[in-house]
Amino acid sequence: MPGASPADLEQMPDRLLSSRAAAGDAGAFAILVRRSLPTLRGFLRRLGAPPDLADDLAQDALVAAFERIGDYRGDGAFVAWVRRIAARRYLRAVQARMRLAPLEAAQEPSSPAPDTGRSLDLDAALERLSPVQRLCVTLQHGAGYTSAEISQATGLPEGSVKSHISRGLSRLRQDLGSDR
Amino acid sequence: MTHTRDTELDDFAGRLDALFESPPVGLESSTLEVRVLARVSRRQRLRIGVLSLSALAGFAFAFYSLSQAALPRVATDRFLEGAGNMVSQALYVSLGSGPLAAAATCGALTVLALAIARVLEEV
Numbered sequence: 117m118p119g120a121s122p123a124d125l126e127q128m129p130d131r132l133l134s135s136r137a138a139a140g141d142a143g144a145f146a147i148l149v150r151r152s153l154p155t156l157r158g159f160l161r162r163l164g165a166p167p168d169l170a171d172d173l174a175q176d177a178l179v180a181a182f183e184r185i186g187d188y189r190g191d192g193a194f195v196a197w198v199r200r201i202a203a204r205r206y207l208r209a210v211q212a213r214m215r216l217a218p219l220e221a222a223q224e225p226s227s228p229a230p231d232t233g234r235s236l237d238l239d240a241a242l243e244r245l246s247p248v249q250r251l252c253v254t255l256q257h258g259a260g261y262t263s264a265e266i267s268q269a270t271g272l273p274e275g276s277v278k279s280h281i282s283r284g285l286s287r288l289r290q291d292l293g294s295d296r
Numbered sequence: 297m298t299h300t301r302d303t304e305l306d307d308f309a310g311r312l313d314a315l316f317e318s319p320p321v322g323l324e325s326s327t328l329e330v331r332v333l334a335r336v337s338r339r340q341r342l343r344i345g346v347l348s349l350s351a352l353a354g355f356a357f358a359f360y361s362l363s364q365a366a367l368p369r370v371a372t373d374r375f376l377e378g379a380g381n382m383v384s385q386a387l388y389v390s391l392g393s394g395p396l397a398a399a400a401t402c403g404a405l406t407v408l409a410l411a412i413a414r415v416l417e418e419v
Contacts, residue, residue, distance in 0.1 A: 142337065149332050157328075158320030171328060178332045179339065238315045257309065258316040289308045292315075 120144075131190025138185045145185075149178055152195035159199050162239065162254045163206050164247050173209070177202035196260065203259045207269050210251070241291040249284035252277050354402020 125133065125147050136144035153174060160170035181188070181198045188197050242250050251270070255261040263281065267274040 140340075142333065145336065146329070146333055149329050153325065153329055153332070154320055154323035157323045157325075159316075161320075162316070171325075175328065175332050175335065179335050182336045183339065238312075238318075239320070253312075254316070257312045285309060285312070288312065 129190075130194035134185050134188050134190060134194060137182065145182055148194050152198055153178065155195045156198060156202055158239075159254070159258050160202055160206055162242050162250070162258055163203065164250050164254075165206055165209075169206075169209065173202055173205050176205055180205075199259045200261075203255060203261070204269070211271070238288075238292065241288050244291055245284050245287055246280075248272070249280045249287070252280040253284040253288065256281055350399055351402065354399065354406065357402070357406055 120128070120136075120143075122143065125136075125143055128136075128144070128147070130148065130151070133144040133148050137148060156174040156177060157170050160173050161167065165173060177198050180201050181194075188194060242254065245253065252266055252272075255266050255269070256263070261269070263274050263277045266272070266277045270277070272280075
């Protein structure tokens with residue numbers, strides 16, 4: 117489909133769009149950006165990034181993805197691949213900040229959401245976790261990192277990572293309710 | 297008891313994966329999309345500019361080296377005509393493979409041109 121219309125592009129799977137983008141088709145990459153940007157912004161916020169930083173990192177991740185789009189093999193969603201790029205960039209930003217304040221020192225959120233006794237949505241529930249629990253849980257369940265990968269990326273011992281995830285999951289399970 | 301609790305947590309972890317996959321609401325932003333695409337477009341233009349400049353510099357250097365060789369006039373004319381085609385072809389192909397390939401091709405062509413010029417000079 118050499119001269120595909122915008123409507124045709126909208127219907128194409130990520131793998132085909134990325135092949136076209138690699139060949140210089142700006143329209144194909146625009147569709148990939150539209151499909152992945154909201155998820156990417158949400159993912160970065162769930163990791164704990166403030167909205168401005170989340171937007172900057174989402175842009176950086178998509179530009180980086182374009183530059184090495186040939187590395188995307190199409191065996192999963194494009195956004196899943198870009199999420200890992202975004203996660204690496206966020207971790208670099210966090211590590212720079214950690215020189216000033218170690219991640220594990222911040223145990224509880226500064227302003228916990230009020231406990232209304234009702235089920236919360238995922239974003240509200242994540243805000244009730246400590247920053248390190250939130251980071252570990254989101255890396256594992258939002259970007260598919262293993263405990264070992266999180267340990268390597270954050271510099272935390274793997275045992276601590278597992279413990280943060282386990283405590284985070286227990287808390288989320290309680291806050292999200294059993295109906296979710 | 298502990299086993300039951302672990303199983304429940306595992307089930308919940310599976311459901312959590314699905315929750316993370318669900319697209320967040322209200323985070324669409326056409327302004328951000330435009331910004332990303334503008335940055336990508338700038339990068340592409342910059343890359344093409346750098347490639348073109350490095351190819352031009354390599355080509356000019358190779359051509360200058362050839363023209364400086366003390367060759368018999370007829371041989372020079374014929375050789376330059378053929379070499380010009382060959383060089384432009386090689387550059388055209390290598391440009392598609394990135395700046396390093398283009399630079400390497402320019403360098404290799406220069407060395408090749410100098411070597412051929414020396415051989416012709418000796419003849």
